[in-house]
Amino acid sequence: MKIVIIGSGNVACHLARAFQENKIPVSQIFGRNESDLKSISHQLQIPFSTDYLADADLYFICVSDAAIGEVSKLITNEKCLVAHTSGSLPKEILEGNYRKASFYPLQTFSKSKNITYSEIPFFVEAQNNQDLELLKNLALNISKKVMASTYEKRKYIHLTAVFACNFVNHLFARAKEISDSQEIPFDYFLPLIKETTEKIEILEPKLAQTGPAVRNDQRVLKLHEELITNEEQLKIYKIMNESIKKMYEL
Amino acid sequence: MKIVIIGSGNVACHLARAFQENKIPVSQIFGRNESDLKSISHQLQIPFSTDYLADADLYFICVSDAAIGEVSKLITNEKCLVAHTSGSLPKEILEGNYRKASFYPLQTFSKSKNITYSEIPFFVEAQNNQDLELLKNLALNISKKVMASTYEKRKYIHLTAVFACNFVNHLFARAKEISDSQEIPFDYFLPLIKETTEKIEILEPKLAQTGPAVRNDQRVLKLHEELITNEEQLKIYKIMNESIKKMYEL
Missing domain, CATH: 1.10.1040.20 (ProC-like, C-terminal domain)
Structure with missing residues (x-):
């Protein structure tokens, strides 16, 4: 399964590291801020791009709430699953003909501070059970605490x-x-x-x-x-x- | 040196335990609440009383701010040192012809929760250098962090x-x-x-x-x-x- 992370902020950086530490390969980090992407890419040995979004089975959109809608339109692949990481938006904010999901890590992230990822509660929501299980299993590779959660609860x-x-x-x-x-x-x-x-x-x-x-x-x-x-x-x-x-x- | 602790609340209980853990004997715990005193006395093997205040060289008054003035009058010995543990009162609140001091542990105490005393900053104030050194040395038996502090700073x-x-x-x-x-x-x-x-x-x-x-x-x-x-x-x-x-x- 090919995974791409979109964003270069605190959440993108830590999610990429959490995947990498748990031997889940990330194919690309994509974003606007070249210097931030370079830094993450260098630390984690993950390719980055600011203009070419790689094809993937699963995209994580880790950008600010206000940008999620716009960014989600960049994904034109219809056979993929797209999850955002916001605590305050429904999965329907994602604008595309793909399967939609939410993948919310309950933690405060700062780039300069390491975190024990295994303690972070992950709240996951998807359109169907198969996607929900996929995301739950993925999160279970990182953390012991993975829960399904609706937007209402989130x-x-x-x-x-x-x-x-x-x-x-x-x-x-x-x-x-x-x-x-x-x-x-x-x-x-x-x-x-x-x-x-x-x-x-x-x-x-x-x-x-x-x-x-x-x-x-x-x-x-x-x-x-x-x-x-x-x-x-x-x-x-x-x-x-x-x-x-x-x-x-x- | 004979030490007496007056009070049966959270501060009295933890100060008594901190002294005991560091092999500083406490001669008596004195207070009003017999059941609280009994419980501390039983845990720490320190005699208690609700009516007879033992003679001592050093008294710690660990009662609520509002009660410190009244309680301090119970000490009629003029050759002793008396310290209160309040963060918000000058040492002059103590009413008696003894030497006055303040001994303020910067921590939140709950009876049911153990605490690492060695990390607690102690702020100490006295009327003369000898008393100040005495209290600082006493605090240094409990904690690594002991500072002199005026009421203004406290x-x-x-x-x-x-x-x-x-x-x-x-x-x-x-x-x-x-x-x-x-x-x-x-x-x-x-x-x-x-x-x-x-x-x-x-x-x-x-x-x-x-x-x-x-x-x-x-x-x-x-x-x-x-x-x-x-x-x-x-x-x-x-x-x-x-x-x-x-x-x-x-």
Whole structure:
């Protein structure tokens, strides 16, 4: 089976590497950004092209949501299976007379960071059982956690991930702003951050909550509001504490 | 040197265990909650009392911020050193004619979760150098990371910790609300959460940001707002995305 990956961003790069590490050959990486493609191609020894899309049995479109529709039109082969990797689009976004699918890895990818692919949950959807099985088996070569999922469910998986990952990272960025402003090394907070996430592996997050809001400690909440000088930090501080108090009915 | 710990909550329990694991004897655990004290006493083989406060050279007051002042009056010995463990109070909150100090472990403690104490940063403050060295050396028995810190700095350390830990945990709790509502196991998100925090050990949080807001993906942002039915979730969703956009000037 010939596999082609379209895209040169974080997802394309990591998916190509995940396949390669698991002895699944990728015939080509195709995209617009020649320097990114060259870099992936060099690392993984996979041919790349910016103008000639190779013929394949299975294409993975790993480009931004907004570009998936346009890019999907480049595939004129009607005997192939095409999957996109977006968490927030139905497989019907793909515009072509081929079989359509979705192949969604639930992970945050940055090029410069290695990832243990075997832990990544993959959510797979296809038009027929044969394609679904094919994609599930392919994903099972990479990871232990492979599930079929409809678009309806996938949307909520992505939304949950935004809270649990994207917003969490932004809190780290805002936290670092505060510690930087006082010349406190952000490294000091890494054990705390590690413990915060390890804790929820054995304790429900709702039961693991600590801090001034859940203790309803008005003095500390007021003190912190006085310390904060950045408008965005203050908005976050207030909304998060309000939300904590509502959750615990304080 | 005789050490007494006052309190029976998460900090008292973990501080007692940290001392014990490092062969620093604790003479007594003193507090109000007999059943909690009994449990700690039983686990760590340390005598406890709810009415007789033992004489000691060094007391650690590990009670809620609001109770520290009152509790500190129980110590009538004037030849001792007394330290509280709060991130948000000056050592002067302690009311007595003894030497005063602060001994702040930067960590989130839950009784049911074991912790690697050697990684916890300790921030120490005292009235004189001798006491400061004593407390630093004591902390160095537990952890590799011991720093002197004024109250002025400690306040900001605590505030940063609220963003990086307490709010992060609340995001996990809100994320779980969403996944629960769709009968999606929260376990699916644990590898993503682990990666989110591991990533910032090698990449600045600001550079590690992913998700629809930093891509300025209006379609997904709108889609998510339509999916959310809980008012608190929606407020968090909007504020966090606004803050992300401001940080990246989108």
